[in-house]
Amino acid sequence: NAGVTQTPKFQVLKTGQSMTLQCAQDMNHEYMSWYRQDPGMGLRLIHYSVGAGITDQGEVPNGYNVSRSTTEDFPLRLLSAAPSQTSVYFCASSSGVGQPQHFGDGTRLSIL
């Protein structure tokens, strides 16, 4: 059972570069989210989507873009990487309101 799949697992970028973190789920979940995890701060919501074609900002959206063209995929784009975006990024999905979220294994991103 694949669940939520994130790629890549690790990435090193230089300041100013752009890249896309991929997230795919095979559970037909409507809700998908991106979080970043930083030491001592728990997980913070970046962007989320309640269905294909619908996205909204979370707690820390600056510097990131998302789109949701299909139910399965929810990529996160870094437009111009900054050292402050060094973090571990998690994608999650859930089936509906109040339901628990299923997490991918994360992408560890370092910006030099």
Added chain:
Amino acid sequence: GDSVTQMEGPVTLSEEAFLTINCTYTATGYPSLFWYVQYPGEGLQLLLKATKADDKGSNKGFEATYRKETTSFHLEKGSVQVSDSAVYFCALIPGTGFQKLVFGTGTRLLVSP
């Protein structure tokens, strides 16, 4: 706004000791409450949940009771094992609006043989 407060770690225990990790929350309405566990190098896994007052969530020997009067959801286990060493996150989904998870900062548990 909605928030979750967890006890700071690390919590260091010997095998077979009793575990309590405190969690309190602030939320409007009637949130759903969760405990997630993160093992080294992995993503978060749902450990247990409770969706209304006085519900008790349980899984793998862990328990937590939704206490609305004290706005708490403390995690307990009667006898911890070395394999329980991980980071534990308390979280809530607000009772209204988009069901975004609001996380506490996490508590690291270290269990020694």
